[in-house]
Amino acid sequence: MRGRLISFEGLDGAGKTTLSRALAGRLEAIGVRVLWVREPGGTELGEEIRRWLLATSLRELSPMAELFLFLAARAELVHERIRPALQEGIWVLADRFWDSTVAYQAFGRHVVDAERCLELNLLATGGLRPDVTFWLDLPLEEALRRKAGLPGDRMEQADLAFFERVRDGYRWLQEREGERIVRLPASRPPEALLDAVWEVLRNRGYC
Ligand SMILES: Nc1ncnc2c1ncn2[C@@H]1O[C@H](COP(=O)(O)OP(=O)(O)OP(=O)(O)O)[C@@H](O)[C@H]1O
Ligand SMILES: [Mg+2]
Numbered sequence: 001m002r003g004r005l006i007s008f009e010g011l012d013g014a015g016k017t018t019l020s021r022a023l024a025g026r027l028e029a030i031g032v033r034v035l036w037v038r039e040p041g042g043t044e045l046g047e048e049i050r051r052w053l054l055a056t057s058l059r060e061l062s063p064m065a066e067l068f069l070f071l072a073a074r075a076e077l078v079h080e081r082i083r084p085a086l087q088e089g090i091w092v093l094a095d096r097f098w099d100s101t102v103a104y105q106a107f108g109r110h111v112v113d114a115e116r117c118l119e120l121n122l123l124a125t126g127g128l129r130p131d132v133t134f135w136l137d138l139p140l141e142e143a144l145r146r147k148a149g150l151p152g153d154r155m156e157q158a159d160l161a162f163f164e165r166v167r168d169g170y171r172w173l174q175e176r177e178g179e180r181i182v183r184l185p186a187s188r189p190p191e192a193l194l195d196a197v198w199e200v201l202r203n204r205g206y207c
Contacts, residue, residue, distance in 0.1 A: 005097075005128070006092070012163075014137070015136050015138070022190060034090065034092075035090050035091070039073065043077055053069060067120075078125045097130055099135070101120070105117060108165050114172065130180065132206075133180055134182050136193070143163070184196055
């Protein structure tokens with residue numbers, strides 16, 4: 001049986017890594033084979049692109065070049081790792097995927113309009129979309145509180161209005177694709193979020 005592709009989305013600090021790692025553990029405990037990947041990254045090219053994109057000194061990268069770097073990293077990740085894993089029945093948990101580009105590059109940075117961005121995503125992934133996406137929706141103040149004290153990378157030093165636009169982008173996506181994208185109130189405790197995710201997967205007959 002083909003594996004499932006599950007992505008985790010939300011603002012910086014929303015809890016994507018915490019939740020996706022916890023789900024990986026719970027799935028492995030019932031014998032599901034899991035591949036956890038992060039974006040950008042997960043391949044040699046992708047990790048190189050990640051270093052480029054997150055370098056604090058890299059302030060002058062043009063927004064369009066940035067968009068295509070994210071898409072290139074994703075194309076490579078899908079080709080090298082995600083498709084082969086899914087074909088082997090492995091579940092892929094993606095810490096950011098598809099929707100981040102729409103939220104950050106289209107809504108946040110206005111590099112391209114949202115519809116066009118969706119087309120570019122389809123092109124980059126060869127039509128592969130997540131089976132289900134968990135959007136960890138966290139009020140901006142709370143996201144900032146969680147990250148307080150940690151040194152921000154280049155992507156995190158943008159202004160508050162930018163993050164509000166990103167959140168609007170996630171909201172737009174969720175309204176458009178309510179079947180695929182499940183909104184989770186991210187201020188709930190980690191165990192409650194994991195249980196909520198598990199219930200969605202059970203209800204869909206995935207596990
Ligand atoms: N449900 C939760 N409730 C309270 N704190 C949480 C919750 N989930 C994660 N945290 C804490 O919030 C911080 C950010 O969590 P995490 O790294 O999982 O977020 P992230 O979405 O992966 O962030 P980034 O986009 O920066 O990678 C961590 O200190 C983590 O321990
Ligand atoms: Mg993370």
